[in-house]
Amino acid sequence: QKEVEQNSGPLSVPEGAIASLNCTYSDRGSQSFFWYRQYSGKSPELIMFIYSNGDKEDGRFTAQLNKASQYVSLLIRDSQPSDSATYLCAVHNQGGKLIFGQGTELSVKP
């Protein structure tokens, strides 16, 4: 079992809809969680990070964290075709490195 699990997708949503991306992690001691967006052949781009239980909103993006359930999610409101990419959930390891999930491919259809 991977330390960080995501549904690989592809997740397909129509333009303007809400896209919901989910992630679970195995290390109960993890403290910080990151969402990266990666276009094919490009580098991961940091979208959001969250440390505390609950919701954190930034523009069209909302990250949700539930440490008791070891669950992190990312909601994208008013999805646009330009949001089509692979979304990587990453968990910060005590040593400093990021442990990534396998990524969820999102496709937003016009």
Add this chain to the structure above:
Amino acid sequence: AAGVIQSPRHLIKEKRETATLKCYPIPRHDTVYWYQQGPGQDPQFLISFYEKMQSDKGSIPDRFSAQQFSDYHSELNMSSLELGDSALYFCASSLGGGGSYNEQFFGPGTRLTVL
């Protein structure tokens, strides 16, 4: 804003050759991380440096070595290259070591192809 710089962006090598990848972190960032991403895979951590000292080590082959210099740039040296080393190599930087709340920003990557 200045970002992480990596060079070269593309590199083609033959088996058993050596390669050196360079990373220049965001100004004032003192921590550098190296990740390897194979086709269709998620990024895998290789090694990191904080204030020129190795701070963490992941699944880095013994054929690879790295260091961080006084100006905080880092180099990843890869020897006896194998076909399986073909991948995207990303460098990321952060400020203040590997603390839980330090965001890592990724460079554009070096695409290494081993023939």
